[in-house]
Amino acid sequence: MIDKNSIFKVFIKEIVLEKENRTLSQMYFANSLSLGFQIEQIISLDKIILTTIFRSIIAKRFAQSVPDSYRDCERFKKYRL
Incomplete structure (x- = not known):
């Protein structure tokens, strides 16, 4: 059985809370968290x-x-999460 709470705590710490150290993909993930499910729904x-x-x-x-520049990343829109 997966320990949902410990897995989610890792994601919260690494992706949601440490905003200054986010990679491009982590920003997309954090945005999907804020736009998609509430935290309680994801945990459940x-x-x-x-x-x-x-x-x-x-x-x-x-x-x-992928380059970090937004202009260059526009070419990769179809691969975004």
Whole structure:
């Protein structure tokens, strides 16, 4: 069984609270948190957590190959989360 609380605490600490150290993909993830589900809903749904973890890992790897400039990232809109 997945410990939902510990997994979510890691995401909150690394992505939501540490705004100054966010990568591009983490910003997208944090935006999806604020626009999508409330925190309580995410904690209560295993499937959402697993999907979020998977998408976050993929996004981190993708973001490493994408320039940080917004103009350059416009070309990659279809790959955004």
